[in-house]
Amino acid sequence: MGDDQGKTVPVVDLSCQSRTQLQQQIAIACLEWGVFEIVNHGMPIALQNQLKNAAHHFFSLPPEVQVELVQTHPSSPLSVFAGLRNEGEFRNRKRTLGFKPNPSMDVKLLPCLLRDPIVNFREKMGSIAYGITKEIFAGLQLNADLFSTAHTRRQTMAVNYYPPCTESKFSYGLRPHSDLGSITIVMQDEVKGLQIKRRGDWIDVIPRKDAFVVMIGDQIEILTNGRYRSIEHRVITNKIVPRISVACFYAPTEDDVIEPLQKFVSKGCPVLYKGSKFGDYLNHGFSKPLNGKSSLMYCAIN
């Protein structure tokens, strides 16, 4: 486990420890950092490499070919786009291959290049996410099965490609933000770029071949009334090599209303957020350019 005083994101080994120890480590990481890395997570290396290779290949194709490959059919579960829906003043220098939430997916619609890597990776990552959220909620003495099921129902996935960038005003691959859902699990390649904000400083999440990054999202902050805070993060580009990441987002369904649990409210800790439908929260978050943790203002009680 990383040193709390240090500048390294804590690493949680999912093997070789009792569940109580595991829950404690995760609880400390959530409380003090809002982000941690997991090793021995059980995702086969071959599956990771398959998806990374497919992503490199896909993004090396001309943009119009990329679009043609994934968007020709209206019910395709995939879409490919540059930047974000709302960019604001500065562009986010990335291209994303996005997998829609719980599509009634006809796998045959996916191009062969991506079909097996995406489907297999996504399925395995879903069970890793369920396992992690279970330990997070168990560590909070909540009904772990119930809450982990509720907070992983909506699953989306983004394969991000950050091209090398020489213009300094485009140095952001992704501007500072917190994720809108409950948890995000990220697979990085070997290229640095992801940073998290801790006590006012930006800290690199140095890529480790064997690790995935787990980030606490806004819905957990709301549910726990600020006990666990969502992590602000950003991606910076570099001038030389492209970077690939795969971000898997887990969240409640769009009809679920998320509000602080009574357990986390007390005289000394008054209610910080009002309840809101996750779908409304999401639409509001997507309607604004990324700006730190401002997405939480949507339901903050001041």
Ligand SMILES: O=C(O)CCC(=O)C(=O)O
């Ligand atoms: O590329 C990364 O490492 C993180 C991506 C991310 O933060 C996001 O897609 O929300």
Ligand SMILES: [Fe+2]
């Ligand atoms: Fe993010």
